Amino acid sequence: xxxxxxxxxxxxxxxxxxxYPREIKGRFQRLRVYAxxxxxxLYYVLPWLRWGERQAVLFDLPARKFHIxxxxxxxxxxxxxxxxxxxxxxALFFFTALAGRLFCGYACPQTVWTETFVWIERWVEGSRTxxxxxxxxxxxxxxxxxxxxxxxxxFAFALWTGFTFVGYFTPITELAGKMASFSTGPWExxxxxxxxxxxxxxxxxxxxxxxxxxxPYARFQSAMFDKDTLIITYDEKRGEPRGARKKGTDxxxxxxxxxxxxxxxxxxxxxxxxxxxxxxxxCIACAACIDACDEVMEKVGYPKGLIRYDTQHGLxxxxxxxxxxxxxxYASLIVVLIAGFAYTIxxxxxxxxxxxxxxNALFRELPGGLIENVYNVKILNKDDEEHEFSISADGLPxxxxxxxxxxxxxxxxxxxxxxxxxxxPRGQLQGGSDIHFTIRTRDERALEATGKARFLAPTN
Amino acid sequence: xxxxxxxxxxxxxxxxLGQDLAIVAWPSFLVASVATMVCFGFIDPVLIGNDDYPxxxxxxRMTGYAVGFFFFWLIAALSSLMTLYLVRTAHPEPADEGTDxxxxxxx
Numbered sequence: 001x002x003x004x005x006x007x008x009x010x011x012x013x014x015x016x017x018x019x020y021p022r023e024i025k026g027r028f029q030r031l032r033v034y035a036x037x038x039x040x041x042l043y044y045v046l047p048w049l050r051w052g053e054r055q056a057v058l059f060d061l062p063a064r065k066f067h068i069x070x071x072x073x074x075x076x077x078x079x080x081x082x083x084x085x086x087x088x089x090x091a092l093f094f095f096t097a098l099a100g101r102l103f104c105g106y107a108c109p110q111t112v113w114t115e116t117f118v119w120i121e122r123w124v125e126g127s128r129t130x131x132x133x134x135x136x137x138x139x140x141x142x143x144x145x146x147x148x149x150x151x152x153x154x155f156a157f158a159l160w161t162g163f164t165f166v167g168y169f170t171p172i173t174e175l176a177g178k179m180a181s182f183s184t185g186p187w188e189x190x191x192x193x194x195x196x197x198x199x200x201x202x203x204x205x206x207x208x209x210x211x212x213x214x215x216p217y218a219r220f221q222s223a224m225f226d227k228d229t230l231i232i233t234y235d236e237k238r239g240e241p242r243g244a245r246k247k248g249t250d251x252x253x254x255x256x257x258x259x260x261x262x263x264x265x266x267x268x269x270x271x272x273x274x275x276x277x278x279x280x281x282x283c284i285a286c287a288a289c290i291d292a293c294d295e296v297m298e299k300v301g302y303p304k305g306l307i308r309y310d311t312q313h314g315l316x317x318x319x320x321x322x323x324x325x326x327x328x329x330y331a332s333l334i335v336v337l338i339a340g341f342a343y344t345i346x347x348x349x350x351x352x353x354x355x356x357x358x359x360n361a362l363f364r365e366l367p368g369g370l371i372e373n374v375y376n377v378k379i380l381n382k383d384d385e386e387h388e389f390s391i392s393a394d395g396l397p398x399x400x401x402x403x404x405x406x407x408x409x410x411x412x413x414x415x416x417x418x419x420x421x422x423x424x425p426r427g428q429l430q431g432g433s434d435i436h437f438t439i440r441t442r443d444e445r446a447l448e449a450t451g452k453a454r455f456l457a458p459t460n
Numbered sequence: 461x462x463x464x465x466x467x468x469x470x471x472x473x474x475x476x477l478g479q480d481l482a483i484v485a486w487p488s489f490l491v492a493s494v495a496t497m498v499c500f501g502f503i504d505p506v507l508i509g510n511d512d513y514p515x516x517x518x519x520x521r522m523t524g525y526a527v528g529f530f531f532f533w534l535i536a537a538l539s540s541l542m543t544l545y546l547v548r549t550a551h552p553e554p555a556d557e558g559t560d561x562x563x564x565x566x567x
Contacts, residue, residue: 062521064504078501187522214486 026291094330099230162196265289395435488536
């Protein structure tokens with residue numbers, strides 16, 4: 001089937017030929033289907049879940065607050081994201097060292113959405129052969145209808161995807177109402193169409209080209225491979241010389257290997273490569289060729305696993321070492337980081353303080369020999385309940401504090417600004433000195449936070 | 461070897477400009493996404509600029525984020541584009557046809 005193969009050699013920018021992957025069933029394809037349902041299910045369902053009065057998962061950009069179930073993250077918690085990214089990167093190293101491009105084959109959004117688009121295509125246009133025939137057929141009413149139905153279903157699915165995406169950033173029930181009445185705001189409209197359009201183009205048309213030309217991970221993943229990495233591989237020693245044979249012939253006597261050269265492994269490949277030529281950078285490790293070959297081997301009565309997950313050492317007849325220092329180190333690092341992350345995020349300080357000096361005057365001299373500085377103290381209450389705070393200051397002898405009332409009430413998830421006046425008897429300092437503000441809740445939890453500021457005084 | 465290693469055509473050519481623009485647009489989009497996240501994780505867009513005369517783009521957060529994103533995209537794209545321009549319009553290396561021992565022929 002040469003029509004499915006990407007052009008080899010020759011022009012660097014040869015026009016792309018559409019790949020029609022053939023449908024295949026098998027254990028790895030079942031796993032991929034589960035992955036698609038789990039990941040897309042999560043994606044489409046999450047924004048509809050409620051947590052008390054609010055949406056359970058909502059990244060509220062205008063209010064600069066991220067709600068994730070019980071957790072509310074503030075810009076001050078930004079480092080948690082960095083931490084998450086480090087965990088994600090390590091996980092990628094780990095899984096790549098373990099079994100190559102597992103991420104590409106099972107979890108990458110590009111693969112997952114492409115799978116769904118391929119399903120829709122198959123549902124409307126039929127099997128691989130029917131699709132190829134339809135593409136070659138002259139323009140007719142039936143062809144337009146079929147193609148039109150496919151494009152319409154793709155479009156509807158992509159639009160729903162874009163709508164869901166925006167639903168993570170703006171309350172999705174309100175958004176649904178606005179969508180129904182065509183009254184979405186300019187940014188909502190833009191991002192629904194942008195994300196929906198990207199899904200439509202990437203999963204409908206670009207497909208494997210995204211992996212080949214746009215994905216940085218595809219380019220550097222091989223650097224994380226070693227001879228003990230599980231890769232999808234064709235057992236050349238067992239398969240060659242390949243060739244067709246009549247049923248029941250002793251192929252060994254006819255000097256033939258186990259490969260019957262049926263090319264099913266090529267037909268099922270979503271990137272259009274021939275795994276028998278060895279591992280290629282286009283391979284996204286979807287394992288379709290393993291399932292396809294196993295099915296054929298079963299039919300012709302040969303042992304399964306002519307194409308299989310194996311290590312380079314395994315292929316050379318040496319012992320496999322999937323558990324090895326490299327994978328152990330990655331795995332333990334990930335466990336430590338995740339444990340640390342879980343501990344910190346559940347034990348983080350839910351109150352915070354931000355001190356800004358009053359910009360209008362450096363200091364004021366009061367009758368009675370006092371120097372006064374004015375500050376704007378912001379109290380952040382990231383907790384789910386209201387707290388009453390007291391404010392204190394230290395760092396200079398004879399420091400007096402005045403903020404109007406005895407205590408400051410701050411509601412859950414709110415910020416309260418308080419004008420605070422500090423006074424020091426003249427002569428206690430010259431120029432300036434560092435001082436500290438401390439806020440403390442008046443309940444038994446005694447949550448507290450400290451912020452630094454500078455007290456200024458005349459130099460003489 | 462007296463043959464000129466390359467011929468100077470007298471005008472600057474940029475082969476495959478269209479493809480190069482696509483190569484520039486995509487990575488700078490990725491970089492701009494990360495830059496926007498990091499930048500506005502630390503800086504609230506409504507606090508940008510002079511308090512008394514806030515620039516119109518930063519009066520609401522959503523426009524602030526968007527303007528920031530497109531700004532980062534533009535800057536990252538300009539940098540990539542300039543790099544590619546210098547690479548693509550450089551004089552080609554002299555053809556490696558010279559010596560028998562495989563070393564490169566002197567210019």
